[in-house]
Amino acid sequence: MDKKKIFWTTILTLTVFLGSGICSHAQFKKGAYTQNYNDTTYSSKRDTTEKLFSFKEYFGGLAHKNTIKIGNMFAGAVVLPGTAQIYNKDYWKLPIIYGGIGVCAGLGGHYLHQYNKSVKAYEQWFKGVPNNMSLTIDPRPQINYSAKKAGTWLMVGAGLIYWGSLMDGVISYQSDRTPLPGRATLYSILLPGLGQAYNGEYWKIPIYWGGLAVAGSFLYNNNVNYLRFKRIHNEATNPDSGYNQNISAETAKWYRDVYRRYRDYSILATTLVYLLQVIDANVFSYMHDFDVSDDISMAVEPTIITPDPNANALNRSTTPGVSNAVGLRIGFRF
Numbered sequence: 001m002d003k004k005k006i007f008w009t010t011i012l013t014l015t016v017f018l019g020s021g022i023c024s025h026a027q028f029k030k031g032a033y034t035q036n037y038n039d040t041t042y043s044s045k046r047d048t049t050e051k052l053f054s055f056k057e058y059f060g061g062l063a064h065k066n067t068i069k070i071g072n073m074f075a076g077a078v079v080l081p082g083t084a085q086i087y088n089k090d091y092w093k094l095p096i097i098y099g100g101i102g103v104c105a106g107l108g109g110h111y112l113h114q115y116n117k118s119v120k121a122y123e124q125w126f127k128g129v130p131n132n133m134s135l136t137i138d139p140r141p142q143i144n145y146s147a148k149k150a151g152t153w154l155m156v157g158a159g160l161i162y163w164g165s166l167m168d169g170v171i172s173y174q175s176d177r178t179p180l181p182g183r184a185t186l187y188s189i190l191l192p193g194l195g196q197a198y199n200g201e202y203w204k205i206p207i208y209w210g211g212l213a214v215a216g217s218f219l220y221n222n223n224v225n226y227l228r229f230k231r232i233h234n235e236a237t238n239p240d241s242g243y244n245q246n247i248s249a250e251t252a253k254w255y256r257d258v259y260r261r262y263r264d265y266s267i268l269a270t271t272l273v274y275l276l277q278v279i280d281a282n283v284f285s286y287m288h289d290f291d292v293s294d295d296i297s298m299a300v301e302p303t304i305i306t307p308d309p310n311a312n313a314l315n316r317s318t319t320p321g322v323s324n325a326v327g328l329r330i331g332f333r334f
Contacts, residue, residue, distance in 0.1 A: 062086050070173045070182040077169050081162055084169025093168065100161040108154030111147040118144040166190060184285035188278040195281025199288060204280065211273040219266035226259035305327040 038128035058076050062083060068076075077084035081101065085093045108213060121141040170186045179199055188195030193205040228250045236249035305325045 035197065048065050070170065070175070070180065070186065073173060074170060075184055077166055083163050083257050084165065084172075088130065088169060088172040088174070090172060095114040097161060097165045099260035104154045104161065105334060108151045108158060111151030112153065113151075116152060117145050117154075118142065118147070161223075164188065179285045179288050181282055181285040184208075184281040185278060188281040192277050195285070196277065199281060199284050201284060204277075208280075212270065215266055215270040215273055219263060219270055222259050222263040226256060226263050229253075229256040229259060232256075256284040301329055 022170075054072075057066060058068060058072055059075070060066045061078075068087060073084050073087055082094050085097065087089065088160040108297050118141065122143050125141050170190065173180075173183065175183070184198050186195075186200050193208050196202065196204040196208070197207055229247075230244070232243075232247055233249055233252035233256050235243040236247070237250055238243075273310050
């Protein structure tokens with residue numbers, strides 16, 4: 001198990017959750033359509049930019065002194081698991097969350113440590129075996145693959161409990177607005193397609209799931225082939241490896257670079273489909289109440305055009321005799 005990959009994957013996941021949580025309530029704000037940016041009633045010292053995250057507001061919400069936007073609640077729960085349950089007053093869930101994560105992570109770490117110890121013992125034994133001796137001699141230490149399997153699944157279980165705590169916080173959040181755009185956005189972040197289901201647009205779910213499945217399949221296959229030709233190239237260019245296969249180092253290098261490029265394209269495609277369904281859930285939750293009538297028509301009728309009574313005196317003096325005029329009025333109804 002590559003510890004660096006696990007570390008950076010964890011950091012990236014937390015960054016995505018945290019950034020998405022903070023920004024979920026800020027996207028496509030209703031106030032963006034009504035705010036008067038030329039308002040001069042504000043003091044020059046007043047900061048008119050909304051704070052994306054306020055620790056005072058957040059911890060005041062945990063103390064139930066004020067309310068917290070769903071995006072800020074989610075962002076705080078990403079860093080401090082269980083705080084969403086505190087805000088929602090679901091205190092009985094805290095022992096389940098902390099106990100489950102603690103037990104699974106603790107046991108998982110223990111079993112993975114046992115596996116790493118067995119690997120190190122085997123490597124030390126292998127280095128100490130003379131060249132003229134068989135590798136089957138006893139006592140040969142065994143690599144504890146069962147500990148690796150158990151530790152991996154326990155870590156997955158800890159991750160699922162953590163994910164469940166975030167999902168539970170979003171579900172239990174109290175709001176008078178339905179659908180709530182922030183909830184739809186976070187649903188799609190946590191489980192692709194769930195935001196569309198929340199908005200009642202179930203027909204979109206197979207489209208996004210299909211897109212993710214296709215992109216994910218290409219990603220997996222391209223990555224497998226990239227790693228294969230990378231290994232072949234490394235062996236072909238290592239004079240001590242005893243490589244004697246038909247694929248030359250130049251051919252292996254060419255295929256390695258091709259599949260690496262295809263893998264990167266697949267990562268980009270998967271990311272775009274994922275982000276598209278998140279944006280889709282957010283936008284259409286805001287447009288849920290936007291109604292377009294089936295009665296779309298155009299009306300043309302005669303009308304009398306009256307001169308502007310506020311026109312300046314100069315215009316009236318230079319155009320004497322200006323009076324009402326007859327014209328056409330065109331109206332659209334939808």
